[in-house]
Structure formats: C-alpha cells, structure tokens
Amino acid sequence: MVGLKAHAGSPRNCVRSPSKTSSQKASRFELSGIRATHLLLLALPISIFVIFYVIPIFSTFYLSLFNWDGVSKTKHFIGLQNYSALLFEPRFYHALLNNIVWLIFMLIAPTGLGLTLAAILDRGLKGEGFFRIIFFLPFTIPAVAVAAIWRWMYEPTNGLLTRFLETFGLSWAAQNWLGDPHVVNFAIMGAVLWWTTGFAFLVFFSGLRNIPVDCIEAARIEGATAWQVFWKISFPLLWPSTIIVLGMSAIDAMRLFDIVWAMTNGGPAHASEVLATQMYDVAFGRFEMGRASAIAVYLLLIAGVIILPYIYYMSLRVQHREAE
Amino acid sequence: MYKLKWICLVAAFFGGFASVGAQSTYELWHYYAAGSELAGINALISYANKQNPDAQIIGRIIPGNVIEMRRQLQTAFLGGKPPAVYQSSMASELKTFVEGGRLHPLTDIWNKIHGDQIFPEGVQRVVKIAGVPYGVPYDFSLINNVFYNKAIFAKIGLTPPTDWNGLVSTCDALRKAGIQPLGNAGGPFWSLYNFYAALVSTVGIDGYYKIANGELAFDGPEFRKALDLYRNTMVKSYAKNWSGKTWTQAADDVINGNTGMVMMGIWVAGYFKHAGFEAGKQFDVFPAPGTEGKVIFQMDVFAVPEGPKASVEAAEKFITAASSVEGQQTFAVLKGSLAPNVNVDPSVYDYAGAKFAKQLVAASKANAVLPNLFFLLPTNVGSELGNQIERFAIDPSDNTEKEMISTLEPLRKEALSANAYTKW
Structure with missing residues (x-):
C-alpha cells in the first residue's frame, strides 16, 4: 500500500524508497522496462537521423576544407579557400x-x-x-x-x-x-x-x-x-x-x-x-x-x-x- | 533443436560470405542502357565469356553518362568494391583515375595484344599516361562529319561542299528554299564538336595539340580567328531554335526534311538507320570543311581498377577478347560505331560505316587522327570550353566572345600553374 501510494505520488520516490517490497520491485522493474522500451524505440530514429543527416552534414563541411577530386586517396587541406x-x-x-x-x-x-x-x-x-x-x-x-x-x-x-x-x-x-x-x-x-x-x-x-x-x-x-x-x-x-x-x-x-x-x-x-x-x-x-x-x-x-x-x-x- | 537451427543459420550466413569470396563472375560497368549500344555490349560480353569460360563477366548498366559513371565509381572506390572493368572515356578521364592511384596499368596486356600495332597513333596517345597504357579502346566514333538529306540536295541541285565558302553558299541556298540549313543540338558537347572543324582549319593539327597542352592561349589571335570562322559559317547557318533540341530531335529534322544537314557524331547514322532512313539513298555524309583527310574522334576504352588478383586477371582476359578482331567487330557492327583495331575488315560495315572506316584509314596514314579536345584538356577547362562555345553559338556577339575569353583564359593559366595539362 505504501509502495502504491509512493508510486502514485512520485515515481522517483517509489524507486528511491529504502524499504523494497515485492510490489515495489515489480513496479520498478516495470518502470525501467518502459523506460528501456522508450529508449529502444527512440534509438532507431535517432540513429537513422545521426547516420543519414548529422554525420553527412559534418562530413560535407569537412570535405569542403580540402582540394579533392573525389578519386585520389589523398586530400589537400586548403582551409576556407573553397x-x-x-x-x-x-x-x-x-x-x-x-x-x-x-x-x-x-x-x-x-x-x-x-x-x-x-x-x-x-x-x-x-x-x-x-x-x-x-x-x-x-x-x-x-x-x-x-x-x-x-x-x-x-x-x-x-x-x-x-x-x-x-x-x-x-x-x-x-x-x-x-x-x-x-x-x-x-x-x-x-x-x-x-x-x-x-x-x-x-x-x-x-x-x-x-x-x-x-x-x-x-x-x-x-x-x-x-x-x-x-x-x-x-x-x-x-x-x-x-x-x-x-x-x-x-x-x-x-x-x-x-x-x-x-x-x-x-x-x-x-x-x-x-x-x-x-x-x-x-x-x-x-x-x-x-x-x-x-x-x-x-x-x-x-x-x-x-x-x-x-x-x-x-x-x-x-x-x-x-x-x- | 533450437540451437541446431541457429548453428545452421550462422553457417549459411558465413557460407554466403565464403561463396562471395570465391567469386567466379566479375562485373563490367557501362552506360549503354538501350538500343544498338546495349545490343553491342551484350554481344561483346557473350563473345568474351565464350573465350574465357573460367572468368565470366557480367554487364551492369550505370544509367546516365560519364558523369553518373564517375559518381558510381567514386562511391565504389571509397567502399573498396570497384568493378573488374568499366567503360571509361579517354585521356584526362583516365589520367584523373591514374593519378588517384585507382587504375591498374595494362602494359602486359597491351604488349600481348600488340596495342602499338593494332591501334592508330592518335588513339594510342590518349590511352597512355606517361607512356603506360591504362585503357584499351573498343568504341570509336568520328565527330567531324556533316550528314545531309539527299532528296533535299537533289531537289535544290546542291552538291556536298568541300570548303567553308561552299558550306556557306549551300546553307544560303537551303535557307532560300525555305529549309533550315544546319541542325545542331543544345548542350555543352555538340556546338563544341562543330567548332573543332573551324579550330583545326585555323590552327592546324599542331595548334590543336597546343591548345590541348595549354600552350595556345584562349585570348590569342589564333583562337579568336577560329571563333570568327565558326561564327561566320556554322553559327549563322544553324537551324532556328536549335539550342532547344536534343541531338535526336535535330536528327529527326533531317529525316522529315525540315533541316538540310546536321553535323554530329557517326552514331547519328545508327539513329537514321533505326528510323528507316537509308544511308547512301536517303542521307549521305561529307567531312566538315577543314577536316578533309583528318578525323576527329570520340572514343571509349575499357579501364581496369586496382583490385584483387583474380579480378584483374579476369578483366585482362576480357580485354584480350574485346580487343581481338572478332571482339571489336562484334561490338562496332551492332552498335554502329567503328572498331579502333585497324585489322578489322572494312567490309563488315554498312554503306555509312565503310565510308567512315575509309576516312579513318586515310587519316591514320596521314597521321591526322585527332582525339576529342574536350577530353584532352584538364576536366574543368574542357567542361567550361564546352559551356562557353554553346553560349557563343546561341549569342555570337562581341560581348559574349569577350566574356568567354575572360572566363577561359584565367582557367587555362590556373590549370597551367597547377600542372594540370598533359602533353598528349
């Protein structure tokens, strides 16, 4: 009952409570499970965003600092000349x-x-x-x-x-x-x-x-x-x-x-x-x-x-x- | 049981990798996507595969043109998985990839096929970088011919002109008869190819190579004289609205009698043939003024990227077959181009092809086989020259000429200082 109240009032209190009943443990597990699911669900779009949007933007900026024909194995750094x-x-x-x-x-x-x-x-x-x-x-x-x-x-x-x-x-x-x-x-x-x-x-x-x-x-x-x-x-x-x-x-x-x-x-x-x-x-x-x-x-x-x-x-x- | 299933899956997965590792087929990348071009390359691959049962080549179409091929190759090189062999342009195109450390030298294979004997001297110049062959020619087209509608010429009583004055008077007569004189098409290539005739007439073969080497300035009197000749002959004779047409639309205009002539690469003969417009009967061809006894050519070669030994060996076997008389003839006849191998019997070609082959033989003897300047110049100079000549052909005013020269000359100087020119 105590655990339920704490859970209803504040999830953090519920987690930090020193006296862990079995229902508290269960709800903690449930909460961390939900949180993990949320993170997992977020991980995919964030990864896609980072891999296909963020990294290419930085990579393009990096390339713009070089004199490079796109074929050679080496690039010549020229700063902001481009x-x-x-x-x-x-x-x-x-x-x-x-x-x-x-x-x-x-x-x-x-x-x-x-x-x-x-x-x-x-x-x-x-x-x-x-x-x-x-x-x-x-x-x-x-x-x-x-x-x-x-x-x-x-x-x-x-x-x-x-x-x-x-x-x-x-x-x-x-x-x-x-x-x-x-x-x-x-x-x-x-x-x-x-x-x-x-x-x-x-x-x-x-x-x-x-x-x-x-x-x-x-x-x-x-x-x-x-x-x-x-x-x-x-x-x-x-x-x-x-x-x-x-x-x-x-x-x-x-x-x-x-x-x-x-x-x-x-x-x-x-x-x-x-x-x-x-x-x-x-x-x-x-x-x-x-x-x-x-x-x-x-x-x-x-x-x-x-x-x-x-x-x-x-x-x-x-x-x-x-x-x- | 469950574990066994997983073991089987993992084994199948790695087995798949193993089978990729033990590759027995290799890719040829090309951009012949349809029609006679595709038929030609497919026939060539079949022929080569019959010769080399242990090194089977699979054709892969890269849709587009040389630009899309470059994009695809750049990605492949970055990913470390280039094809065994690919369709490449000549000269500067090869040089860029050689300097990038991407191409395998073909010295052994060149010696094996006797490259110095079977290909004309002008052709050899543009496949060797610093004396080392990096490409083997197979697709050769002349770009200095004018095609004309025979019925129109007969009706007006015209004969093919042999000099610039003759061309101008022929164009005047056509216009007087209500026919657009000379077809052309929009884009950075076609006007430039037309311009070569005026350029060679003015500066000669040596001057042509001097421009290719960066020795002849764009703001010099020779180049200006060539521009004047181009303006006063071809540009003033171009068909109305030519810049809004593709080359096939310009060819259609000759077929349907709207235009008397069109100056284009010999692939247009293949287009005419496909449209039922018969060579020798309905159309014929003459070299553009100033190019009699010479040929200016556009050519594709097979290039081999650096890669695993087995892949390079497969590519070399393919190239050996592709450069043989049978291989060259298989591709050229189906595609409607010329075989650069001089041992191919001219009798394999049709009326138009035989005429082009005769031009090539004569030019080879006179050492007057000139490669397309676009590919001799450093890539950015060639691209800008094509763009500027098109602009000049649309608006041949003194102002355009001035702007054109003020754009090109700094580019030439920049390329010279960057050591980007090559003595071909």
Missing part, C-alpha cells in the same frame, strides 16, 4: 539568384493555383471526384518522367505547345522554350506548376473540408457573400494547411535538382542552373569535390536562414493556437 573562391564566381551567384527566383515562384504559383482549384472544387461542383484525381495525378509522376514529357511538349518546332499556339494563330508566342537562356527558367517553372500544384490542391482541399460547416452557415445567414466567406472564414481557418504548403514549397525550392537536371542539365550555358545542379556538376562533371561540398554547405546555410525562421515562427503559432 568558400572564398565561390564568392568571386559569377556562376555561383547566378545559381543562387535562380534559387531565390524559384523560391518566390514556389511560394506563390503552385500554392495560389492549388488554393484556387481547391476553393472552386469545394463549392460542390459536379464530377468532384474526377477533378480531384485529375488535379492530383501529375504529382504522382516521378520527376524524370515529368521532365521527359515536358521536353517533348517544349520541342520548339514540332512540340505540342508550339503546334498548339500555331494552330490558334499565336505563333508569335511560340518560343525556343528550353534553348533560350531568357526563357528556359519560365519553361521549367511551367512544368513544375503542372507537376506540383496537385499537392497544394490536395492539402487545401482537405483543409477546406475540415472547416466546421456551422461557421460558414452562420456567415451565410448573416448575409456574407461567397467571396467574404472565403476570405473572412475559410482562408483564416486554412492556416494549418497553408503552413504545410508554404513550408514544403520553400524546402522544394531550395533543394530543387531532379526536374532541372533531367530537363536541361542546368543549361543552356548554365542559364537554368540552381545550386544543387551546380553542386552535382562541380563534383562529378569537374572532379572538384571540395568545391562542390562548399556549395552544399552554402546551400544548407541559405536554406536554413530562409526556412528555419519560418518553421520556428509557424510552430509557435500552432502552439499558441492549440493552447487557445
């Missing part, structure tokens, strides 16, 4: 600028279009299930397949897009989609918009469906227009969905690689290059593993500066909201 050299490379700034443009695009275009499609479909249109699948389907296609599809669409003479524009008398609008350095980024963004809007759409759509009907009904009874209902009721209540979509879009923009590499290899003449494709080209195309590692570290820092405050701020907002 970092300083990059600061004088126009190519590096060009890729960085592209990443920033991509960030702006990803935060606005797929998010805005996904929200618009979700809002339209949420009005209870006919064929909702069909459109839900159609809107989401592109997101299920792998990046390389998307790139292959759009490479053909963008073929500048006989491609679908050029032919479509010509058919409707808009041949003046046809471009050298992937071959013009001034157009190529917009062309890739078009493909990405088609590809990723489905994700934003799905998250917003499920968010809209989770909004309590009472709120909307009450607003309607009060005489609110559909526009007012959306902006004053639905959109503010979509906050958790917006957090997810914007966060994921920002991360996608900073780690952008596969679609650009598969569509253009960063070309023509580096025009569509982003930091991740530059890193890959420098590491394996030019045998400069140290320099590439420095690009990776810069990318990590830049992404951290942009994304971490957002995640921190949004987490706080969610906590506050839950507390309310």
